[in-house]
Amino acid sequence: MTVSILAPEIILSLAGIVVLLLSTISSKIKNLLFFISTTAAGAALYFLPFPTRTAGHLEISHTTKFFSILTIIALIITLLGSIEYTSKINSPPGEYIAILLWATVGILLFLKARDFILLFVALELFSICLYILVGYNTDSPLSIEGALKYFLMGAFASAFLSLGIAFIYGETSFTRFQQISHALARNGNMNAELIYIATVLILSVLFFKLAAAPFHSWSPDTYQGGVTPFIAFLSTAPKAAVLLVLIKFLPVILSLPNVTEYYRRIIELVAILSIVIGNVLAFQQLDIKRMLAYSGIAHVGYMLIPLVTLDLKSYAAPVAVYSLAYIIMNSAAFILVDYIFQNDNKPHLIEELAGIGYKYPLAAFSLTVLLISLTGLPPTLGFIGKYFVFLYALANGLLHLAIIGIVFSLVGAGYYLRVIYFLYMKQDDHQLSQKGNPFSLLVSSICALFVIVLGIYPSLVTDWIVMNIR
Amino acid sequence: MVEYLPIIIGVGLAFIVAGIIMLISWLMGPKRPYRTKLTPYESGMPILDASRKRIPVAFFLIALDFVVFDVESAFLFPWALTVRNSGTTEFISGITFIVVAVVVGYLYVYLKGGFDIYKGNSENVK
Numbered sequence: 001m002t003v004s005i006l007a008p009e010i011i012l013s014l015a016g017i018v019v020l021l022l023s024t025i026s027s028k029i030k031n032l033l034f035f036i037s038t039t040a041a042g043a044a045l046y047f048l049p050f051p052t053r054t055a056g057h058l059e060i061s062h063t064t065k066f067f068s069i070l071t072i073i074a075l076i077i078t079l080l081g082s083i084e085y086t087s088k089i090n091s092p093p094g095e096y097i098a099i100l101l102w103a104t105v106g107i108l109l110f111l112k113a114r115d116f117i118l119l120f121v122a123l124e125l126f127s128i129c130l131y132i133l134v135g136y137n138t139d140s141p142l143s144i145e146g147a148l149k150y151f152l153m154g155a156f157a158s159a160f161l162s163l164g165i166a167f168i169y170g171e172t173s174f175t176r177f178q179q180i181s182h183a184l185a186r187n188g189n190m191n192a193e194l195i196y197i198a199t200v201l202i203l204s205v206l207f208f209k210l211a212a213a214p215f216h217s218w219s220p221d222t223y224q225g226g227v228t229p230f231i232a233f234l235s236t237a238p239k240a241a242v243l244l245v246l247i248k249f250l251p252v253i254l255s256l257p258n259v260t261e262y263y264r265r266i267i268e269l270v271a272i273l274s275i276v277i278g279n280v281l282a283f284q285q286l287d288i289k290r291m292l293a294y295s296g297i298a299h300v301g302y303m304l305i306p307l308v309t310l311d312l313k314s315y316a317a318p319v320a321v322y323s324l325a326y327i328i329m330n331s332a333a334f335i336l337v338d339y340i341f342q343n344d345n346k347p348h349l350i351e352e353l354a355g356i357g358y359k360y361p362l363a364a365f366s367l368t369v370l371l372i373s374l375t376g377l378p379p380t381l382g383f384i385g386k387y388f389v390f391l392y393a394l395a396n397g398l399l400h401l402a403i404i405g406i407v408f409s410l411v412g413a414g415y416y417l418r419v420i421y422f423l424y425m426k427q428d429d430h431q432l433s434q435k436g437n438p439f440s441l442l443v444s445s446i447c448a449l450f451v452i453v454l455g456i457y458p459s460l461v462t463d464w465i466v467m468n469i470r
Numbered sequence: 471m472v473e474y475l476p477i478i479i480g481v482g483l484a485f486i487v488a489g490i491i492m493l494i495s496w497l498m499g500p501k502r503p504y505r506t507k508l509t510p511y512e513s514g515m516p517i518l519d520a521s522r523k524r525i526p527v528a529f530f531l532i533a534l535d536f537v538v539f540d541v542e543s544a545f546l547f548p549w550a551l552t553v554r555n556s557g558t559t560e561f562i563s564g565i566t567f568i569v570v571a572v573v574v575g576y577l578y579v580y581l582k583g584g585f586d587i588y589k590g591n592s593e594n595v596k
Contacts, residue, residue, distance in 0.1 A: 013570075017570065017574050020574075020578055021574065021577060021578060021581065024578060024581035024582050025581065
């Protein structure tokens with residue numbers, strides 16, 4: 001019974017172990033290792049547990065299933081995108097794949113966890129894997145710098161999280177979400193200030209993992225230095241998972257009476273700051289990975305807009321639509337950046353993209369589609385995501401947030417379209433290197449196709465999401 | 471905070487008494503320093519060499535492996551105490567932990583050559 005609930009996690013963990021042990025035997029079986037891990041990811045997708053009503057320390061629902069699917073999609077995109085990477089930097093592939101699989105296990109557990117102890121363990125499991133993988137390119141000082149910055153700040157974040165959990169446990173003597181929310185609703189002789197401090201500590205950790213402003217400072221350095229195909233995973237899967245946990249954590253803290261306005265202000269401030277800071281600072285960037293990092297901060301701001309309503313029944317659906325769009329377009333964009341630039345030890349300057357549109361037609365076209373989608377122009381999935389978010393904001397009387405979002409989307413168009421300008425309207429003055437990994441091109445073209453198809457027929461997925469995601 | 475007052479008084483008293491004793495022996499004790507008396511170990515072996523030397527990095531690897539397996543064995547003590555009174559689920563999860571953490575970990579370190587400390591630079595490690 002319990003085993004079938006955890007089937008995807010078990011499959012991925014075992015695949016990680018097998019890959020790790022196989023990789024020590026021979027160094028020439030890299031393709032086999034990637035085949036095993038991708039198959040395991042597919043099997044995990046197949047064995048995702050059927051939604052049931054479990055109200056204990058694990059939640060298995062349509063919502064967790066949807067976000068698990070998103071996580072595994074990001075894993076598959078990343079795996080296919082990094083097949084050539086490890087031989088390019090002369091590092092062993094086995095550890096890279098195994099740690100990536102275990103990070104996915106941590107994220108899948110994190111999605112389901114409705115108990116603070118399990119939540120903390122799962123968070124540490126995937127965070128430690130992410131710290132290692134950011135610094136996997138040990139030849140590059142930038143990679144190590146990014147890993148160190150992420151690790152130091154992430155370690156502080158973990159300390160804050162455990163302090164917040166300790167305060168909540170001290171006041172309510174429970175660790176499960178459901179029991180905590182009952183205890184808070186009864187509100188006996190509790191110290192309300194301590195609960196406020198605890199929830200703000202936990203919220204700040206979740207915002208840190210989301211890279212939402214003002215907790216965003218790690219993300220540009222980490223993304224710029226980190227292993228590029230892996231950043232496709234780092235910038236998408238953990239963010240979607242943390243958003244889901246935020247969606248499930250807000251009802252718990254809202255069981256305290258008379259606090260809605262207080263938390264609404266916090267989330268509103270973080271959303272506005274993320275949108276403004278992300279979009280404005282992305283303009284300054286010369287490095288495309290830093291630009292995508294700041295644009296990721298802005299996207300988190302958009303995803304936080306529905307949460308500002310604190311309408312617990314319905315705010316998950318627009319976030320889910322936006323997460324789907326964000327995961328597909330952002331991970332594919334990073335894979336394409338790796339495909340085009342090849343060399344990860346140098347900065348990925350936007351001006352080096354000059355004339356790529358004629359040299360790598362398919363890659364440049366896919367990148368153009370993905371960037372248009374990131375901008376939020378129709379007919380792409382990115383537009384559908386923004387449409388759902390802004391429509392939801394307007395329907396719930398958040399006119400000011402919708403206006404800020406739309407104005408700064410227009411600002412964002414500036415820096416995304418500048419990349420497209422360099423791709424097609426500049427002459428190339430230098431040769432870029434050899435041919436890249438064909439699987440990167442394949443998987444990112446498929447993603448670009450998805451982005452367009454779902455942009456034209458959004459009802460293929462959005463109907464299901466609106467029906468089932470709570 | 472009031473209930474911590476005796477502890478603070480006790481800590482303060484300890485500092486004051488220790489300070490008074492050190493002050494009295496410094497003021498009243500005889501001082502006849504000579505070379506042997508000033509060595510760190512007055513009664514032991516004379517110091518031959520610098521104590522901070524460069525150590526081959528392989529020893530750190532061995533130490534790391536030791537720490538990992540040592541921590542794993544620490545987890546087994548509470549399991550061993552409770553497994554007799556609990557069901558098969560606990561037994562299976564404990565066994566899984568041993569297999570995954572210890573056997574797979576040992577195999578990995580062995581296959582990677584983590585115990586082979588003379589690997590590559592046998593003449594440097596002497």
